[in-house]
Amino acid sequence: MPVPLNQAIRVGAYVVRQHLAGRKRYPLVLMLEPLFRCNLACAGCGKIDYPDPILNQRLSVEDCLAAADECGAPVVAIAGGEPLLHKEMPQIVEGLLARGKFIYLCTNALLLEKKLDQYKPHKNFAWDVHLDGDRDMHDHSVSQGGVYDRAVAAIKAAKARGFRVCVNTTLFDTAEPARVAAFMDETVKLGLDGVMISPGYAYERAPDQQHFLNRRKSKELFREIFRRGQGRGWKFNQSALFLDFLAGNQRYLCTPWGKPTRNVFGWQRPCYLLGEGYAKTFTELMETTDWDQYGTGNYEKCADCMVHSGYEATAVMDAVRNPLKHMRIALRGPRTEGAMAPDISLANQRPADYVFNRHVQERMAQLHAKPEPVDAAD
Numbered sequence: 001m002p003v004p005l006n007q008a009i010r011v012g013a014y015v016v017r018q019h020l021a022g023r024k025r026y027p028l029v030l031m032l033e034p035l036f037r038c039n040l041a042c043a044g045c046g047k048i049d050y051p052d053p054i055l056n057q058r059l060s061v062e063d064c065l066a067a068a069d070e071c072g073a074p075v076v077a078i079a080g081g082e083p084l085l086h087k088e089m090p091q092i093v094e095g096l097l098a099r100g101k102f103i104y105l106c107t108n109a110l111l112l113e114k115k116l117d118q119y120k121p122h123k124n125f126a127w128d129v130h131l132d133g134d135r136d137m138h139d140h141s142v143s144q145g146g147v148y149d150r151a152v153a154a155i156k157a158a159k160a161r162g163f164r165v166c167v168n169t170t171l172f173d174t175a176e177p178a179r180v181a182a183f184m185d186e187t188v189k190l191g192l193d194g195v196m197i198s199p200g201y202a203y204e205r206a207p208d209q210q211h212f213l214n215r216r217k218s219k220e221l222f223r224e225i226f227r228r229g230q231g232r233g234w235k236f237n238q239s240a241l242f243l244d245f246l247a248g249n250q251r252y253l254c255t256p257w258g259k260p261t262r263n264v265f266g267w268q269r270p271c272y273l274l275g276e277g278y279a280k281t282f283t284e285l286m287e288t289t290d291w292d293q294y295g296t297g298n299y300e301k302c303a304d305c306m307v308h309s310g311y312e313a314t315a316v317m318d319a320v321r322n323p324l325k326h327m328r329i330a331l332r333g334p335r336t337e338g339a340m341a342p343d344i345s346l347a348n349q350r351p352a353d354y355v356f357n358r359h360v361q362e363r364m365a366q367l368h369a370k371p372e373p374v375d376a377a378d
């Protein structure tokens, strides 16, 4: 089982408790973005297109721990930007572990070998290295040569020191199933603890807008990949039902509150991928966001989204409600033949609202009015 047993049990028990308490909406994974600054400029990234004063902002250790306390999700994914540029990242990780959180520290791994000494292996802590396929696929995806080799060297160094290491893989319409399958074999050889795989989300600020997958193509691609996976020992760090959804067999609605995002703007509405507004507190986010405005079928920007930020939580909640279905699919793997589940109609979706520039202007005005302390990257 790729998700560690203690994590699966704790998260399952947490979900059951939320159901018993009658909570309609609750978080599973806190997406913590302590900074937007990165040391790469990937073509498919929509997170780094901010003016320098915003890229220089950091969430403090206290901000990060307060966000975890406020939100209460059992799992924390630390993303960005590049989290290893944050000088206080070891303290943030320590504080989250002391709170019993399961942590995935997402990184492009360029600084990983240099920083490994600052961290200790822990059963609840995993490096989550960005790796979008084999050497050519990944270096093309991050728009820089040599990054794949450095990431793989860092993965080997981290594994040698006893860390859990997963990879996070985003696929675009250039992905070839046979090459992705060979890459998955490589992750087995590297002894990785799991792969989190998703189709890329078409961020409106991503420099390359040409190569994002639509839903139909995503499902066909994942069927082609999973078909090749029988008996090859691939480990996915995702629920079996989410993989079945990627293969077109589950008709899921988005659960954006399942992975709420806290970043330097505040609590982001509605999800990790879309910044349509910001709340000051987690409670405000949950209570004042008009959730029905978002998700595939409701909003044009969500039309092609099949990303774990929105749909993994739906799959986990489905697994808790329907354990036999989950067990059946976990045992046999995603179905790769036959009719797909009907997709959600886009007939009534509202048009896209382009708000990025307004948020940047508002934030810049705040920074000019009251300069915040800046923690420069090291």
Ligand code: SF4
Pocket: 254, 255, 256, 270, 271, 272, 273, 274, 294, 295, 296, 301, 302, 305, 306, 307, 309, 310, 311
């Ligand atoms: S479908 Fe859900 S996760 Fe995807 S962009 Fe829309 S709100 Fe976010």
